[in-house]
Amino acid sequence: MADTFPPDRNTRAGHTRGDKSGKVADFRYKRPAQPERRNGKGPLADASNGGPGKRGWDAPANGDQRYHQAYAALDLGTNNCRLLIARPSGEHFTVIDAFSRVVRLGEGLAQSGRLSDEAMERAMGALHICAEKLRRRNVRLARSVATEACRRAVNGAEFIDRVRRETGLVLDIISAEEEARLAVLGCHILLEEGEGPALIFDIGGGSTELVLVEPEGRVPRILDWQSVPWGVVSLTDTVGRVEGPRERRTAVYAEMRRVVSESFAPFAARIAGTARHAATKRLLGTSGTVTTLASLHLELPHYDRRAVDGLILPASAMRTVSARLAELSHDDRSKLPCIGSDRAELVVAGCAILESIMDVWPADRLGVADRGIREGILRSLIATDIAGEESRRALIERRPVQ
Known part of the structure; x- marks a missing residue:
């Protein structure tokens, strides 16, 4: 369920500056333009996140201040802690603050079945920053969710209680099905134009969700889905790091592909x-x-969301990049732009999962979305709150005068 209010909701909103401990963004989601073919070498669609409902999120003529309130979505995953704070803006929303930090909450979970003390401390550091941002932005409604690491850990619920005591954040451990639904809600608008079913996937730190959808109306209909307990962290911890001599790296990567493909097999057979x-x-x-x-x-010198979010490129190009990364040593991977030391250890597991997904659904092209669960949460929060307020207002207007 959604946090009814953020921590210390009576705190006045304050001016927020860029925080060295996280990334702060200020950008507007817009409806995607029609793809402009660039030989798979450039962005083919603008970022977008349209709102649900017949009226979308258009502000009413009476200037309801609710449309100027801030809403927040926090996603504590197996590898990252991410926060978005946004305000409704027509049929879209404008992000006014954001935070992202690698916390590796699921590190060692595959072997111990528990969240380690070190991992929980890293996560708590990030969550304290998120709680402070919610206070300063005077957020009206927030929803905070935790995913696979907290679902699997025997001390997951205990950690959630600690987070609530120390930060005021109420983390909801969502099911894999809810995780898949929110991911679809957050990114489906970037699907290519076309007829028939499409496959949307989310490779996380501790799990991967595959969702077969039939796009219709504003929100796609889910035809089938599967979640497997393999993400970049859990697969690396279970199978092993892709390091050492080239022969060993090749063997480990092949084993990753085998493990993931076996897990995808029931879903692959159904579709x-x-x-x-x-x-x-x-x-x-x-x-x-x-x-x-x-x-x-x-070949970006550094990550640029504007160039990547909405990109449509040849699936073969992703296989080429995946094969290249699997062959490189850890040190060589860490020197590549947009990877660095943080991703060098885990990115190969992501490549193995991605290649297995492309085996299941052999599309010619692949769409890329730098959005997902948090955007899905924001869309749900804003649309539900505004619809509820409009219903309450309608009831009041119909009430006979006493």
Whole structure:
């Protein structure tokens, strides 16, 4: 459930400056333009996140101040802690503050079944910053969720209680099904134009969600889905790091591909007929893996969300980049732009998962989304709150005068 109010909601909103401990962004989501073909070497669609409902999020003529309130979405994943704070803006929303930090909450979880003390301390440091941002921005409504690491850990619920005591944040450990639904809600608008089902996927730190959708109306209909307990952290911790001599790196990567493919097999069997008969196969991915690989394909000197979010590129290009990364040593990977030491250890597991997904749904092109669960939460929060307020106002207006 949503946090009814952020911590210390009576605190006055303050001016927020860029924080060295996280990334602060101020940008507007816009409806995507029609793709402009650039030989797979440039962004083919603008960033977008349209709102649900017949009226969208258009502000009413009476100037309801609720449309100027801030809403927040916090996603504590197995590898990252991410926060977005936004205000409604027509049918879209404008992000006024954001934070992202690698916390590696699920580090060692595959072996111990527990969240380690060190991992919890890293996460707590990031969550304290998020709580302070919520106070300073005077957020009206917030929803904070935790995913696979807290779902699997025997001390996950205990950690959630600690977070509430020390920060005031109420983390909701969501199911894999809810995680998949929110990811689709957050990024589906970036799907290529076309007919028939499409596959949307989210490669996380501790799990990967595959969702077969039928785009219709503002929100796609989910036809089938699967979540497997393999993300970049859990797969690396279980199979091993891709390091050492080249022969060993090749063997570890092959084992990653085998493990993931076996987990995807039931889903692949269920949708095999759909895949065979689909005239065109649309594929859209949201994760650090796909945005990182897209950056490498574009040869960006540093990550640029504007160039990556909404990009549509040849699926073969992603396989080429994946194969290249799997062959490199850890040191060579860490020297590549947009990877660095933080991603060098985990990115190869993401490549193995991505290649297995492309085996399941062999599309010619792949869409890239730098958005997902948090955007899905924001869309749900804003639309539900505004719709509820309009319903309450309608009831009041119909009430007979006493």
